[in-house]
Amino acid sequence: MWTLPILLLALTILLSIPLSRYFAWVMDGQLKSPGPIAWIEARLNSGKQNWKQYVIAMLAFTAVLFVYGYAVLCLQPVAPLNPLGRGILAPSTIFNTVISFMTNTNLQHYAGDQHLSNFSQIFFILPNMFLSASIGFCALTAIIRAFRGEALVGNFFVDMWRVVFYIYLPASLIIGCIFMHEGMPMTYASERTVTTLEPAAMGTDNQGQAKPQNIIVGPVAATIPIKMLGTNGGGFYGMNSAHPLENPTALSNFVTTFAMMIFPFSLVLMYGRMLGRIRHSVVIYCVMLAMMIGLIWWTVDWDTLRPNPAFTGTATAQNYEIADASARRGRRTITLPAVASLPVEQHLGNLEGKELRFGTSAGAVFAAVTTDVTCGAVNAEHDSLNPIASLAPFIGMWLNCVFGGKGVGMINLLLFLIVGVFLAGQMVGRSPEYLGRKVGAREMKLAVIALLVHPFLILGPSGLFAATDWGTKAESNAGPHGFSQIVYQYSSSSANNGSAFDGLGVTYGFNDNANPAPEAVPLDIGTGLVMLFSRYLPIIAPIAMAFFLGRKKVAPASLGTMRDDTATFGFLLLGTILIIGALLFLPVAALGPLAEQLGPIPFGG
Secondary structure, eight states: OOHHHHHHHHHHHHHHHHHHHHHHHHHTTOOOOOHHHHHHHHHHOOOOOOHHHHHHHHHHHHHHHHHHHHHHHHTGGGSSSOTTOOOOBOHHHHHHHHHHHHTTOOOOSSOHHHHOOHHHIIIIIHHHHHHHHHHHHHHHHHHHHHHTTOSSOOOHHHHHHHIIIIIIHHHHHHHHHHHHHTTOOOOSOOEEEEOOSSTTTTOBOTTSOBOOEEEEOSSHHHHHHHHHHTTOOOOSSTTGGGSTTTSOSHHHHHHHHHHHHHHHHHHHHHHHHHHTOHHHHHHHHHHHHHHHHHHHHHHIIIIISSOOTTTOOBSSOEEEEEEOTTSGGGEEEEEEOOBOOOSOOOTTOOOTTOOGGGOTTHHHHHHHHHHHTTOOOOSSOGGGSOTTTTHHHHHHHHHOOSSOSTTHHHHHHHHHHHHHHHHHHHHHTSOOEETTEEOOHHHHHHHHHHHHHHHHHHHHHHHHHHTSHHHHTTOSSOHHHHHHHHHHHHHHHHTTOOOOOOOSOOOOOBTTOSSOOTTHHHHHHHHHHHHHHHHHHHHHHHHHHHHHHHTSOOOOOOTTOOOSSSHHHHHHHHHHHHHHHHHHHHHHHIIIIIHHHHOOOOSOO
8 A cells, every 4th residue: 555655755765866966967067978969069059148038048949839839730630640530629729738738737638549640749749748848947957057146047958958868868768668668559550450359349330240449559658758757747648647558557657656756856956966055955855755745645545545435325314504695594404314325345445536457556646746746647537536635636736846847846945935034034033045145025026926826827717717607517516526626627727737637628629529518618728828827927037036146145154044954944944835825725625625525515506
């Protein structure tokens, strides 16, 4: 039960130490490349950039990715490598998908095996997974240089080259070979026709002959390594990492989970190495690790070790009062009769929506980890988690700094850190400092703006869609669970996570689809805009904040200086994250997962 998470955490912690040293070595330009590779890097190097030039280069590069991605998906019907004749997706779905992969979110309002050709998988999905995943990595590197007091924070295009060529490509090649060994397809073919072991398992044709099974295949082993290493999460198949060809064995599941953890862990230590403050980064690392362990334990305990409440009964009738203006004294009593338990054996916990090839706790562990590191891949149905167990994925996305994505998770934690240092300074009557520099009003404003973008882009759209047909017609369940589906969709979008609670009608499909999902277009546009704004505002503001802070003089340490490499600092940081997170999101948690777990409570009548 607990073997899987313990082994994953132990291996990731062990390997993140040498890998962080390699990352710092690469990003500081100490890796000497062979002649042809060095020549390419030299052509990309147009000189070091200040923070504004770095940000402009990043946004310009992103704009090119958007135009390129839109063109590739629009050309799908006429492009090669499309023997199955995949048509063009609906315009709103193309808009959503291009933004989704451009922002490293990979929220999928389509099913890859049903709606995309191999051409689109190779020339749209694969490049975006490498390039969008590298942007957060580059942004963190620029922030580190700014904190070091450098007026020029590097060259965006050189940093992008180093991340893709020296880090992502070698790691993807190694893991891809493991996946092919485990049976993951790697072919340019689009399908295989096979005869089923059980005759007529796929039905019979008009002549009464048994139909064969058509299995979708493609360059899966090339896509999945960077899907996980880049914490992208977008699946080649609609079932994502629960599909037997995308995640064939227990070993592939272990490697898949490890792959999405290793880079976010390593980047925290890289931060300390590049700043020359490794003990400070170890404190941050321990704070993140404590939160991750807590969320993994919470999910496994409440989902794997406890029964599904949908199958358990109530021995006696229960009465609830709800507000009703037409009733006497403005309250109406609702009686829920006693319900007999269903005859379902639950000694292994909640097995609904789980893929048991990987073990009983694998789905719960994966659900916590994929939202903690903003990957978004899934190997189990999050919609089927016990209600209170689903709080862990929610919390991982709401806090968005439990290691988080590559670079971005560390950037988000810096926002909490600056706020915590400011509050601590106010409580003891001292000027707040970080890295020996005074934190002023400008730095605080930028940190708070970046920090509040996230809850604003979750709570605002969630409330709008929950109160209108845009959400209520799309949800598959009434009451708290349906509300959770909507909130999860926007939490995933704003956190650039990409996982889904599912059950929400979001798929339009091909443009000629006569019966698209209800309200698919508003959800395509709404989540697309949230993904766009939540990706770049929380990156640009911290880069500016780091630059302004880094240009200040370092104050000499004194007896009153709060050290940033102690357990006290760690508890301050942890408390800041948990208190701010609770203030922002506890009410919406009470209306969703908590209301469902503690129910049945009538929600909305």
